[in-house]
Amino acid sequence: MTSLANAFTLIAVGCGALLFLAGTLGLLRFPDTLSRLHALSKADNLGLGLIVLGLLPQAASFTGGLKLVCVWLLAQISAATASQLIAGVLYRRKLRP
Amino acid sequence: MADLLTGAALFILVVTALGLFKVLRSEIAAERMMAVQLLGTGGAAAVLLLGAASSSPAMTDVALLLMLLAAVSCAAFAFGQPSLGPDASEQAEDEA
Numbered sequence: 001m002t003s004l005a006n007a008f009t010l011i012a013v014g015c016g017a018l019l020f021l022a023g024t025l026g027l028l029r030f031p032d033t034l035s036r037l038h039a040l041s042k043a044d045n046l047g048l049g050l051i052v053l054g055l056l057p058q059a060a061s062f063t064g065g066l067k068l069v070c071v072w073l074l075a076q077i078s079a080a081t082a083s084q085l086i087a088g089v090l091y092r093r094k095l096r097p
Numbered sequence: 098m099a100d101l102l103t104g105a106a107l108f109i110l111v112v113t114a115l116g117l118f119k120v121l122r123s124e125i126a127a128e129r130m131m132a133v134q135l136l137g138t139g140g141a142a143a144v145l146l147l148g149a150a151s152s153s154p155a156m157t158d159v160a161l162l163l164m165l166l167a168a169v170s171c172a173a174f175a176f177g178q179p180s181l182g183p184d185a186s187e188q189a190e191d192e193a
Binding site for chain 1: 098101113125128135154165175
């Protein structure tokens with residue numbers, strides 16, 4: 001049972017790390033600011049979600065696991081809001097002559 | 098197990114540093130705020146992994162704090178920008 005949980009952790013954490021790499025590659029290679037913002041907010045938050053999912057079997061207690069999920073929820077909400085705010089600033093700048 | 102988790106944390110730190118280097122070199126202010134966002138997400142992931150590797154649950158609080166600071170600083174950046182206001186934006190749409 002423990003080895004099964006460890007294998008799950010390794011797979012999920014590995015996938016999360018790969019998604020972080022994909023997000024950074026998008027950040028380095030995409031042509032303009034809005035598409036870079038897209039790469040950053042999508043890939044990195046999915047990576048964080050996979051890492052949290054992988055760490056859940058390693059959590060010492062139920063409250064510890066719940067707190068991990070809360071970190072992920074806060075990350076999702078704040079990343080969505082912050083991406084909208086940054087994109088709104090960019091849009092208003094484009095409107096201005 | 099702890100070694101592998103620490104390795105994953107180091108990998109994410111290196112990847113985040115690469116992204117930060119690129120974003121910080123940019124001239125646009127919004128891209129610098131993207132650096133803050135990247136630091137929040139990547140830093141939280143690395144801190145969570147390190148906390149699981151060293152089995153110290155207090156590291157979760159650090160990750161929460163990092164995410165909170167990134168969110169608040171992005172909101173402060175957006176409110177600090179000069180806005181066109183509702184009337185001005187309608188006017189701009191008419192002109193366009």
